[in-house]
Amino acid sequence: xxxxxxxxxxxxxxxxxxxxxxxxxxxxxxxxxxxxxxxxxxxxxxxxxxxxxxxxxxxxxxxxxxxxxxxxxxxxxxxxxxxxxxxxxxxxxxxxxxxxxxxxxxxxxxxxxxxxxxxxxxxxxxxxxxxxxxxxxxxxxxxxxxxxxxxxxxxxxxxxxxxxxxxxxxxxxxxxxxxxx
Ligand code: IMP
Ligand code: MG
Numbered sequence: 001x002x003x004x005x006x007x008x009x010x011x012x013x014x015x016x017x018x019x020x021x022x023x024x025x026x027x028x029x030x031x032x033x034x035x036x037x038x039x040x041x042x043x044x045x046x047x048x049x050x051x052x053x054x055x056x057x058x059x060x061x062x063x064x065x066x067x068x069x070x071x072x073x074x075x076x077x078x079x080x081x082x083x084x085x086x087x088x089x090x091x092x093x094x095x096x097x098x099x100x101x102x103x104x105x106x107x108x109x110x111x112x113x114x115x116x117x118x119x120x121x122x123x124x125x126x127x128x129x130x131x132x133x134x135x136x137x138x139x140x141x142x143x144x145x146x147x148x149x150x151x152x153x154x155x156x157x158x159x160x161x162x163x164x165x166x167x168x169x170x171x172x173x174x175x176x177x178x179x180x181x
Contacts, residue, residue, distance in 0.1 A: 001165065005172035009154055010147055014167045015129075018050070018146045022127060023056020026144060030059045035046065035122060036094045042112065043067040043085065044100030045147065048158035048166070049129045049146075052101060061097075064089065070108050081111040101159050102130040103145070106138035109112035113140065130154065130171070147171075 010018075030037050034101075039061050041050040047065075054063060067085035073089060074173060096116055103126075113124055122176045127144035155161050156168030165172075 004165070004175055004178045006175045009149060009152075009173050010157075012170040015146075015157055015170065018051070018129075019052045020056050020110050022144050022146060023053055025055075026127065027056070027058040029060075030057075030095065030097075033095060037061040038089070038091070038094050038096050039063050039099060040087065040096050041065045041099045042101075042108070044166070045148075045160065046099045046129075049101060049125040050099045053127065059131070066112070067176050068108060068112065072113075081108055083115075088154070090144075091116055091119045093122050095123045095151065096121050096125070098124065098126045101157075102132065102141055102154075103128040103131050103140070104135050105168050106140040110138035110140045123156075128158070129160075140160070 029152070037059060039057070041047060043065050044067070048080055050164060054061065058092060064087045065102055066083065066087055068081050069084055069094055070081050088132065098109065098112060102136050109126060113126070116124055125143040128142040129146040131142055131145045131148050152173045153161065154171050155165035155169045158166055159171065160166045
């Protein structure tokens, strides 16, 4: 597995430090809010970041997950998103913090945010561990962002290639020959 990694982009220590910073910032921002906070992870990629992040959040919160799949035409995201697992709570009058592994084209998060707004969520923010601004196609920005990264395919700390590498403790660049073969 480690042989498929070209280089470590973000070390385990740097990830933990950043998650502490994001958790502190989120805790400050939501402190004293009269509404309930729902931390909503987007499966599967966000699960490692999510598990670490919620333990740095000091305000009361609930946790839910949604699973979505985006249809890709070749390497381009089509923007058509299918909900595989939905939440069964009424988002009205709650604050939602969507947690994502990586903001790439942004089409998935744009779709999800619009869907939750249609359901009358009162306030929606986005926390993403990684951001690839060079590839943005949708008009969407993260409220909390861990690291801006170049346009390289990365794996580890929850992120996969063909469902593998999620268990690496760091974020690494995958050797191109792995997905070219
Ligand atoms: P988008 O923002 O709608 O294009 O899709 C974002 C999703 O694409 C993420 O949640 C990941 O599942 C996946 N993705 C995008 N870039 C990478 C990457 O470099 N490594 C692993 N998954 C990625
Ligand atoms: Mg994902």
